[in-house]
Amino acid sequence: xxxxxKKDMLLQVAERLFYEHGFRGVGLKQxxxxxxxxxxxxxxxxxSKNKLVEEVLKRREERxxxxxxxxIEKGSSSPFILAVEAHCRWLKEHSYKGDMFLRAxxxxxxxxxxxxxxxxxxxxxxxxxxxxLAQENWDNNPLDLAxxxxxxxxxxxxxxxxxxxxxxxxxxxxxxxxxxxxTS
Amino acid sequence: xxxxxKKDMLLQVAERLFYEHGFRGVGLKQxxxxxxxxxxxxxxxxxSKNKLVEEVLKRREERxxxxxxxxIEKGSSSPFILAVEAHCRWLKEHSYKGDMFLRAxxxxxxxxxxxxxxxxxxxxxxxxxxxxLAQENWDNNPLDLAxxxxxxxxxxxxxxxxxxxxxxxxxxxxxxxxxxxxTS
DNA sequence: TTAAAAATAGAAAGGTCGTTCTATACAGTT
DNA sequence: AACTGTATAGAACGACCTTTCTATTTTTAA
Numbered sequence: 001x002x003x004x005x006k007k008d009m010l011l012q013v014a015e016r017l018f019y020e021h022g023f024r025g026v027g028l029k030q031x032x033x034x035x036x037x038x039x040x041x042x043x044x045x046x047x048s049k050n051k052l053v054e055e056v057l058k059r060r061e062e063r064x065x066x067x068x069x070x071x072i073e074k075g076s077s078s079p080f081i082l083a084v085e086a087h088c089r090w091l092k093e094h095s096y097k098g099d100m101f102l103r104a105x106x107x108x109x110x111x112x113x114x115x116x117x118x119x120x121x122x123x124x125x126x127x128x129x130x131x132x133l134a135q136e137n138w139d140n141n142p143l144d145l146a147x148x149x150x151x152x153x154x155x156x157x158x159x160x161x162x163x164x165x166x167x168x169x170x171x172x173x174x175x176x177x178x179x180x181x182x183t184s
Numbered sequence: 185x186x187x188x189x190k191k192d193m194l195l196q197v198a199e200r201l202f203y204e205h206g207f208r209g210v211g212l213k214q215x216x217x218x219x220x221x222x223x224x225x226x227x228x229x230x231x232s233k234n235k236l237v238e239e240v241l242k243r244r245e246e247r248x249x250x251x252x253x254x255x256i257e258k259g260s261s262s263p264f265i266l267a268v269e270a271h272c273r274w275l276k277e278h279s280y281k282g283d284m285f286l287r288a289x290x291x292x293x294x295x296x297x298x299x300x301x302x303x304x305x306x307x308x309x310x311x312x313x314x315x316x317l318a319q320e321n322w323d324n325n326p327l328d329l330a331x332x333x334x335x336x337x338x339x340x341x342x343x344x345x346x347x348x349x350x351x352x353x354x355x356x357x358x359x360x361x362x363x364x365x366x367t368s
Numbered sequence: 369t370t371a372a373a374a375a376t377a378g379a380a381a382g383g384t385c386g387t388t389c390t391a392t393a394c395a396g397t398t
Numbered sequence: 399a400a401c402t403g404t405a406t407a408g409a410a411c412g413a414c415c416t417t418t419c420t421a422t423t424t425t426t427a428a
Contacts, residue, residue: 006405022291024208027385038406039387049386098290105345106282107206123346147347147355154346155339161289162307162338163331171331179362190375211415222376223417233416 007045009035015056019100023053023107050112053104057115060100061122064090072133079133080149080180081173087153088169091160099157126150145180152176191229193219199240203284207237207291234296237288241299244284245306248274256317263317264333264364265357271337272353275344283341310334329364336360 013035017026028049032039046052071086072079104119130149134142152175159168197219201210212233216226230236255270256263288303314333318326336359343352 021294022206022208024206025291025295028387029385039408040389041405043387044404097293098286099342102282102342102345103290106287107209109281110205111209120346127346144355144358147343147351148359150346151336151339151343151352151355151359153339154342155335155337158283158286158338158342159331159335161286162304162311162334167331168335171328171335174328175332175335175363179359212417213415223378224419225375227417228374 006035006037006041010037010042010045010052011056011059014052015060015100018053018056019095019097022103050115053108053112053115054118057101057104057118057122061118063094065125078180079137080130080145081176083130083133083149084152084156084172084176088156088165088172091157092165092169095157095160096165097161099154102154102157123150148179149176152179190219190221190225194221194226194229194236195240195243198236199244199284202237202240203279203281206287234299237292237296237299238302241285241288241302241306245302247278249309262364263321264314264329265360267314267317267333268336268340268356268360272340272349272356275341276349276353279341279344280349281345283338286338286341307334332363333360336363 010031014026014031017031017034020026028039028042031052032042035042042052046055067090068083068086071089072082075082075085101119101122104115105123108115108119127146127150130146131142134145139145152172156168156172159171162168194215198210198215201215201218204210212223212226215236216223219226226236230239251274252267252270255273256266259266259269285303285306288299289307292299292303311330311334314330315326318329323329336356340352340356343355346352
């Protein structure tokens with residue numbers, strides 16, 4: 001197996017385990033074992049566990065981002081409804097137990113600034129993206145609308161833990177239609 | 185200091201630290217030090233760390249519950265708006281970094297069934313409470329309304345981590361008014 | 369006042385953690 | 399064929415974790 005596929009395997013396994021059991025709940029030993037890799041191979045690619053966490057977050061952000069972006073671009077209905085639909089589909093496919101970035105903020109605030117910043121900046125970028133979306137659709141209060149959309153999406157993610165992604169998606173979309181149907 | 189106040193002190197300190205740094209992020213050593221208590225005093229009251237976590241959750245649930253309950257009872261506007269207002273005030277006073285019960289579910293699913301159940305049952309009780317609230321107000325779809333309210337509240341809690349409790353509360357209440365103003 | 373109960377500080381046990389080290393094996397390139 | 403870079407397994411390290419133990423002191427109550 002080549003160098004790059006081993007790094008990929010490590011990132012992939014780490015992301016799954018971190019998401020499933022939390023950053024602190026997973027030891028490097030487990031990651032190494034499940035990725036079929038030696039200890040020094042991990043340390044050859046990542047100087048520390050925290051740097052591994054950083055790269056996992058960056059990779060996950062990229063994936064979420066392109067997912068959301070492409071879904072909204074090719075859709076035809078209101079971009080806010082599309083954003084909610086895209087987020088719900090993401091939840092069904094990749095999340096079922098809370099949000100990894102929020103979790104990173106909670107876990108690493110006061111512990112590791114770099115990780116905290118990566119997670120916070122992801123959320124800020126999302127907010128800005130929604131704000132721009134609102135502006136392009138001639139809404140006169142883009143900041144408020146973006147925050148409300150974010151609140152809805154965060155609520156949907158949390159509800160996934162409680163009632164599952166399918167039901168959470170149904171409620172979320174229903175609420176979005178009430179809240180955002182006045183936008184184009 | 186009497187026996188019972190020591191136990192109270194332990195629970196109070198543990199709740200604060202667990203909430204601030206997560207269950208796994210806090211060691212018994214820190215709890216013992218900040219509660220000004222000896223190791224064996226803790227183990228005299230709680231047979232293990234996990235049992236301490238359980239009692240912390242039960243105590244927090246009781247407090248949240250009576251907070252919400254009394255706020256809704258004495259209010260005069262729509263009970264759903266009141267529920268959102270009560271939850272927002274709770275967030276301002278006691279939470280600023282996610283929800284302890286959701287966190288417990290994430291952390292202890294597959295690890296400690298008792299803790300997971302306590303946290304899940306709290307959420308279920310809340311849902312039932314909202315459902316009953318909807319029924320009493322002659323709503324024809326109490327389950328849906330309860331779930332949507334819960335989604336809104338969970339979203340508000342998450343947003344607190346991102347933009348603070350005050351702004352999250354503003355958006356939450358604004359959304360609640362759009363969503364639930366049709367109820368009595 | 370005296371005996372039982374509870375709290376104390378601190379060490380120790382036994383485990384896991386992240387990280388480093390060692391010594392060996394295997395790949396590709398020249 | 400020899401060199402270079404990388405992967406390997408696994409031991410070792412020091413730190414920290416939860417839990418237990420010990421031996422001493424303080425509190426409580428008859």
